[in-house]
Amino acid sequence: MGSLTCTASDLAPLLLTTTTTTLNATAIAEFLCSRFNTISIKFNDTTHAIDNTYLLFSAYLVFAMQLGFAMLCAGSVRAKNTMNIMLTNVLDAAAGALSYYLFGFAFAFGAPSNAFIGRHFFGLHNIPSLSGGDYSFFLYQWAFAIAAAGITSGSIAERTQFVAYLIYSSFLTGFVYPVVSHWFWSADGWASPIRSNNLLFGSGSIDFAGSGVVHMVGGIAGLWGAVIEGPRIGRFDRTGRSVALRGHSASLVVLGTFLLWFGWYGFNPGSFLTILKSYGEGGTYYGQWSAIGRTAVTTTLAGCTAALTTLFSKRLLAGHWNVLDVCNGLLGGFAAITSGCSVVEPWAAIVCGFVAAWVLIGCNKVAEKLKYDDPLEAAQLHGGCGAWGLIFTGLFATEAYVNEVYAGKPGRPFGLLMGGGGKLLAAQIVQVLVVLVWVSATMGPLFYGLHKLKLLRISREDETQGMDMTRHGGFAYVYHDEDDPSIKPEFMMRRVGATDDASPAITTP
Numbered sequence: 001m002g003s004l005t006c007t008a009s010d011l012a013p014l015l016l017t018t019t020t021t022t023l024n025a026t027a028i029a030e031f032l033c034s035r036f037n038t039i040s041i042k043f044n045d046t047t048h049a050i051d052n053t054y055l056l057f058s059a060y061l062v063f064a065m066q067l068g069f070a071m072l073c074a075g076s077v078r079a080k081n082t083m084n085i086m087l088t089n090v091l092d093a094a095a096g097a098l099s100y101y102l103f104g105f106a107f108a109f110g111a112p113s114n115a116f117i118g119r120h121f122f123g124l125h126n127i128p129s130l131s132g133g134d135y136s137f138f139l140y141q142w143a144f145a146i147a148a149a150g151i152t153s154g155s156i157a158e159r160t161q162f163v164a165y166l167i168y169s170s171f172l173t174g175f176v177y178p179v180v181s182h183w184f185w186s187a188d189g190w191a192s193p194i195r196s197n198n199l200l201f202g203s204g205s206i207d208f209a210g211s212g213v214v215h216m217v218g219g220i221a222g223l224w225g226a227v228i229e230g231p232r233i234g235r236f237d238r239t240g241r242s243v244a245l246r247g248h249s250a251s252l253v254v255l256g257t258f259l260l261w262f263g264w265y266g267f268n269p270g271s272f273l274t275i276l277k278s279y280g281e282g283g284t285y286y287g288q289w290s291a292i293g294r295t296a297v298t299t300t301l302a303g304c305t306a307a308l309t310t311l312f313s314k315r316l317l318a319g320h321w322n323v324l325d326v327c328n329g330l331l332g333g334f335a336a337i338t339s340g341c342s343v344v345e346p347w348a349a350i351v352c353g354f355v356a357a358w359v360l361i362g363c364n365k366v367a368e369k370l371k372y373d374d375p376l377e378a379a380q381l382h383g384g385c386g387a388w389g390l391i392f393t394g395l396f397a398t399e400a401y402v403n404e405v406y407a408g409k410p411g412r413p414f415g416l417l418m419g420g421g422g423k424l425l426a427a428q429i430v431q432v433l434v435v436l437v438w439v440s441a442t443m444g445p446l447f448y449g450l451h452k453l454k455l456l457r458i459s460r461e462d463e464t465q466g467m468d469m470t471r472h473g474g475f476a477y478v479y480h481d482e483d484d485p486s487i488k489p490e491f492m493m494r495r496v497g498a499t500d501d502a503s504p505a506i507t508t509p
Contacts, residue, residue, distance in 0.1 A: 051274040055136045061266025062143035066093050068259030069150040072327075073157060074476075075252025076376045078245065080466025081158045082476035088153045088165045092173075095166055096146035099174030104145055105138055107178035108186060115190035115199065118182050140270065141181070144210060145173040147267075148218035154376030155222025159232050159463055162471065164456050168446060172221060176442045180435060181213050191431060193406050201423040203413040205431040206397060208405070209271040211339030211389030212435050219383025220439040222374065228447045229457050231373030233464060242368050245375070250323055257327040261303065264334050268341045269295045272405075279404055291404060295341045298349035299334060302341075305353030306333025306360075313361060328377055332360040332385040339386075339428075340393030342405050343414075348396040355392070356385045387432045394425030 070089040077085050096104075102123055110118025121127055128134040149169045156164075183189040184207050187196075193204035207213050237243055247253060269292045277288035310329025314322055333353035337344075340352070363380035366372075374380065397415035406412060413427075414420030450456040462470040469475060 047276050050276045052134055052136045054275040055140055055270065055273055058266040058270025059136065059140040059143050061263050061270065062140065062147065063093075063263075065143075065147060065260050065263030065267065066150060068256045068261075068263055069147075069154070070256070071252045071259060072256030073154055073376060075249040075254075075256060076154070076247035076324075077158050078466070079248040079477070080468050080475065082248070082468060083472040083474075084162075084467040085153070085157050086476070087162075087472065088157075088160075089150060091165050092149040092153055092169050093146045095169045096149050096173035097142060099170040100142045100145045100178070101138075103174040104178040105141060107175060108141065108181040109133070109137075111186065111188055113182070113186070113188045115188060116182070117179055118186060118188070137273070140273075144181075144214055144267075145177050148177045148214050148221075149173050151215065151218025151378050151382045152222040152225060154378035155219075155374045156225040156229055157375045158467070159229055159457055160225070161455055161458055164450050167450065167455070168221070168225070168443070171446060172217075172443065176221070176439060177213075177217050180217055180438060183434070184213050184431065191427065191434070193412075200427045200430060201413065203423050203427050205390070205427040206343060206393050206402070206406070206424065207339045207390060207431060208342045208393075209268045209338045211335060211337075211386040211393075212431050215335045215338065215382035215386030215389075216432070216435045217439055219379045219381070219386060220436060221443040223372075223379035223383060224440060224444040225447045225456075226372065226374050226379065228444075228451050231371060232375070233460065235373045236371050240371065242371075247324070247375070253324055253327055257330060260331060261334070264299055264303075264338075265296055268299045268338055269293075271295075272342070291342060291401070294346070294401075297346050298341045298344055299337055301346055301349040302337035302353035302356065303330045303333040305350045306330055306336070306357040307353075309354050309357035310361070313357060317361075328381055329357045329360060332356045332381045335382050335385040336389035336392060339389040340397055343393065343397040343401040345396075345398060345401075348392075351396070352389065352392045356388055359384050359388045390428040390432050391425070394428035397424060 066089060069092075070086055073085045073089060074082050105124065106120060106122040107118050110120035110122070113119045121129075124135075124138060127138065149172050152168065152172065153165065183191050184193075184205055186192055187194050189195060191200045191205050192198070193206050195204060198204045205212070232245060234243055235245055272288055272292055272295070275289055275292060278284070279287050279291075307326050307330035310332075311321065311326045314320075314325045333356045336356035336359070337349055337352050341349070344352070360377070360381055363384040364377060367374065367377075367380055372379075393415070395415050395417045397420065398418050399414045399420060402412055402414045402420075403410075413423035416422050416425045447456060458467060458471075466475070
């Protein structure tokens with residue numbers, strides 16, 4: 001929206017007539033301008049209020065994804081570990097809030113700063129401010145930070161000590177994730193597309209809502225945790241064959257998936273941060289509100305395409321229709337489109353979702369071959385599909401949408417397959433490699449140190465019995481896992497069928 005200004009010196013000459021003196025014209029002009037400026041201030045205040053309300057609503061949606069994570073995780077683990085995994089999800093939000101408040105937000109968005117890390121706004125000092133935003137911006141970014149931590153918790157579920165969750169969650173949300181978000185989202189970041197003098201191919205990497213910043217960070221962190229811990233007891237037999245340790249509730253998995261789907265409409269469209277912004281001269285039906293709607297559409301199409309692709313692909317590969325695989329495929333499509341959701345056409349989102357489904361299937365095959373155990377497929381889903389999403393953006397980002405979303409720099413590179421050359425694709429590949437190296441260099445040693453200090457994995461006895469009983473005072477509810485050999489039912493229902501033996505004759509005395 002253009003600025004509305006009025007000065008008496010500009011307006012007074014227009015009011016001069018044969019019956020109006022210069023003094024009267026100036027007085028009238030000052031009166032009109034004062035009223036005009038008051039209205040202008042009210043319009044500006046209204047714009048800020050609408051934009052902040054939109055951002056707060058988006059933050060609430062993203063935070064609601066924590067409930068989705070909790071349900072998804074609970075349904076994906078065995079019943080004997082339900083309380084444990086639910087508690088870790090609460091812990092991610094609680095510990096993440098304090099660490100992000102004290103350090104994380106400052107490291108991520110503490111401007112002015114250098115290209116590597118922020119250095120202002122520790123403990124939200126001097127917030128709100130012009131460079132640091134309002135409290136709503138902090139809340140929104142905190143919701144993103146704990147989403148990354150929630151991804152990691154799924155990879156190391158059912159075998160990790162409680163203290164390890166506290167340590168890794170605080171470190172991830174307070175340092176590892178904020179540094180990455182500074183690089184790619186802060187105006188000072190060395191690879192940020194909104195940096196005025198961009199250092200990365202004159203373009204920066206376009207990761208609009210976090211395929212790399214959020215999903216790859218959480219997925220790679222979980223990968224290192226799961227690798228250092230090793231697989232769960234019984235996940236692979238003595239010959240090395242994979243043994244399915246099925247989660248206890250498909251209903252909770254589906255519920256969690258729908259909650260995550262709902263929250264993704266705050267995750268992707270909400271990343272515009274503002275809504276009341278017109279494109280061009282204004283006064284038309286097209287503006288940032290339209291781009292927000294398009295982003296919701298591309299998000300939906302990518303996830304739905306990935307779900308259907310997974311459904312039919314797994315039917316051909318495994319011979320049955322599996323709702324759990326479909327849920328993971330859906331989430332893989334969402335994770336992939338998150339990078340380019342605002343700068344691609346809806347038809348391209350279908351391509352993104354189709355490929356994302358096969359990326360997830362391929363990553364799961366590789367994980368099985370390498371005897372890698374991830375109860376929620378978090379590293380494969382968020383790490384693998386997140387990396388594909390960054391590459392996809394470098395291929396399919398359109399010129400018009402890139403210029404709308406990242407205005408202010410003419411001639412900006414866009415997707416290779418859309419005629420924009422290879423600079424953006426090169427920047428996207430750099431982001432994939434940089435995130436991989438950074439998270440590996442920080443979270444890998446952390447998990448290894450916890451392992452050496454015997455603070456990472458629980459004992460064999462605790463893992464066999466389940467952490468709900470040994471660590472949390474009892475089971476979440478009465479339920480017996482199908483693979484639990486310790487359960488000896490008092491009776492068992494048996495199928496009754498015809499036999500070849502003749503019924504004994506009944507004689508009477």
